[in-house]
Amino acid sequence: MAAQISAHKTTAFTNPPNYALTSHRLRRTLHASTKQPIVLVACGSFNPITYHHLRMFEIAKDFIRQNTDFEIVGGYLSPVSDEYKKAGLVNAHHRVKMCTLATEQESTWLMVDSWEALQNYQRTAVVLDHLEYEINTVLGGVSTRDGGHRNVQIMLLAGSDLISTMSEPGVWSHDDLDNILGRHGAFVIERTGAALDQTIDSLARWRNNIYPIAQLVENDVSSTKVRLFFRRGLSVQYLLPASVIDYIERNNLYPDDGSCTEKDKDKGSESGEADITSSESSNVRGTLGKEMTRLSTN
Structure with missing residues (x-):
């Protein structure tokens, strides 16, 4: 069953110069009016993007179609800012360009959002809120075939290795976890070396809005x-x-x-x-x- 979006008002965000949300592949009309429209968002360095990053979206897409009442209307990769300051992190301009090349040539529904990459460091919770604002407030959400209107739920897509850090004391703030997992929700792809069941158990408070997905073909590319x-x-x-x-x-x-x-x-x-x-x-x-x-x- 699709989770309901909790009541939440997001104020406008400060955008980088000349920024506009890439939306050419965002589907603006639902196929099934009974389903909850969602957008999947993967945040990361993408240094560089690999086929595993793209494959995660396809794994989630199959799971969502077969096991939920959600309908995907788009997917975004959000490269982290240079302010992340990790050794070996190439310039955000290059990482955005690599992600754009990959999505444009290898996918028919994925896009790149440069908002996070082109400014100061932004928390994942803020990135999700920003996309919610752009899609639901600026663009007006999506329509149903009978002329209705629906807001889109923005959901995090991540590997179990990232999600496992959410149960570590002092790593994530409780407010951010409540926003990411409680209000937006997350699809968690199993990754080699990261126990999926144990990770979900440690985040039991938000269990109903976390969707674990087994990786049927092991992929340890990073x-x-x-x-x-x-x-x-x-x-x-x-x-x-x-x-x-x-x-x-x-x-x-x-x-x-x-x-x-x-x-x-x-x-x-x-x-x-x-x-x-x-x-x-x-x-x-x-x-x-x-x-x-x-x-x-x-």
Whole structure:
């Protein structure tokens, strides 16, 4: 059953210069007037965007269609601001561009919202509120086929590794959790190394508005690993869209540090890639966990 949007009035937001919400793929009319329209929003570094980020939306889309009374009318990626100040984070302009290339060429319904990326650091709760304001107040929500009007529910899409940080004391404020999970709601995609059931149990207060989704095909690709591949001069083909790879190479965003020899490169991934997936895999996951913990922390 679709959750109801709680009463909440959102005031206008300050927008970056020349900002306008990208909405060319936002569907403005519901197919089924009995369903609750929703927009999925994924917040993150996207440094760089990978096929796993795109795949998360498709996993959620299947689950929503088969198990809920929601109807998706759009999906957004919201890259974090440069004020996040994580080591190795490339400029927001590049990350927005990479996300735009990926969504425009690999999807028919996903879009990029640059509002968060082009200003000071913004908490996830504020990003969701901003999109709610833009879609429901500025654009006027969506229509039903019989001429009615509906407000759109903005819902977070995240991996279980990010959601698990929400139960850690001092990481997220209670008010932000109540806003994100209680008012907006979240779809949580299972990720390798992050216990999904345990995570949901620790957030029992908002259980009715959290939708856990099993990952039927295991995918452990991360931006952290992709950057490591670039630094070692290893192939990243089929880990992220070709247009994004081309953009990265043209702009030299993740330069090769020379740690992979030409001999290793000629072998494909016989040597270097095996090292990454064995001895360094736990360190990479740990780095990703810390990265997402810092995201949206007060």
